[in-house]
Amino acid sequence: MTREPRAPSGFDFHGESLDDIFTVYGEMRRDCPVARSDRYGEFWALTRYDDIHAAERDWQTYSVEPTMLLPAFGTDRPMIPIDIDPPRHTQYRKVLLPHFTPERIDRLEVGARKTARDLMADLAGEEVFDASSRYARPLPTVVFSEHAGFPTEDAPLFDSWVDQIIYARTENELASRAAADEVYDYFRRLLSKRRREPTDEDIISGILSARIDGRSLDDDELLDICFLLFVAGLETTAWGIRSSLW
Numbered sequence: 001m002t003r004e005p006r007a008p009s010g011f012d013f014h015g016e017s018l019d020d021i022f023t024v025y026g027e028m029r030r031d032c033p034v035a036r037s038d039r040y041g042e043f044w045a046l047t048r049y050d051d052i053h054a055a056e057r058d059w060q061t062y063s064v065e066p067t068m069l070l071p072a073f074g075t076d077r078p079m080i081p082i083d084i085d086p087p088r089h090t091q092y093r094k095v096l097l098p099h100f101t102p103e104r105i106d107r108l109e110v111g112a113r114k115t116a117r118d119l120m121a122d123l124a125g126e127e128v129f130d131a132s133s134r135y136a137r138p139l140p141t142v143v144f145s146e147h148a149g150f151p152t153e154d155a156p157l158f159d160s161w162v163d164q165i166i167y168a169r170t171e172n173e174l175a176s177r178a179a180a181d182e183v184y185d186y187f188r189r190l191l192s193k194r195r196r197e198p199t200d201e202d203i204i205s206g207i208l209s210a211r212i213d214g215r216s217l218d219d220d221e222l223l224d225i226c227f228l229l230f231v232a233g234l235e236t237t238a239w240g241i242r243s244s245l246w
């Protein structure tokens, strides 16, 4: 059976388009490596490694601002650092890097293994279970929340916000905006609590005491970093585990 060639102008990378995205990318690389799509208010898609690499490095021409996401994650605010161009990008990265060194990540291993074993123990005796909601999602949520300083008891809330912000956004922008507003409110409260009750070495403590050009980060900057960590740290890793299990 021959398949109709898809016009790159309708190119999408959400929802059902993902079912055969690698075939589509292959066709685009071959026939139309720089494609314009009319989805999401129009965008250009680069599909060849060399073009992507060149564009990523040429930030003066290919700015990431106002956002690298299509469509945005329920907010018009920039996610820091991903939506910021150099040289400010470099300053924010310096604030975050100490929390992601190999030594720092090694220290998560014991807790991560324990969380994984506990989740598996809860499944003992069950012949059929939902590996996504019972394992793939809670594991990185607990591990990353402890590293970041997000209260792990709020994990069910995090799940519902992630669903709205990441998955509902292409279908229901209002729901994703409402959830993003709730996440911002949540972190506003958490940051003010953590200013009153500092803890030792999680990422929130780190950004609260960080300095850029000799000054502390302001509330907007702190919130935009927390929002990025929230959406970057939880669901990407859950998908990594789901894909491995699959």
Ligand code: HEM
Pocket: 068, 081, 082, 083, 093, 096, 144, 228, 229, 232, 233, 234, 236, 237, 240
């Ligand atoms: C399997 C898991 C993950 C995948 C597939 C993934 C994927 C990505 C991608 C595609 C980018 C954009 C790179 C670009 O700008 O072109 C990115 C950036 C980023 N990710 Fe992840 N990510 C994952 C896990 C995480 C985790 C656990 C964190 C921790 C919070 C994280 C934090 C970040 C940050 C801070 C950036 C911004 C980097 C910058 O702008 O300099 N990611 N990630």
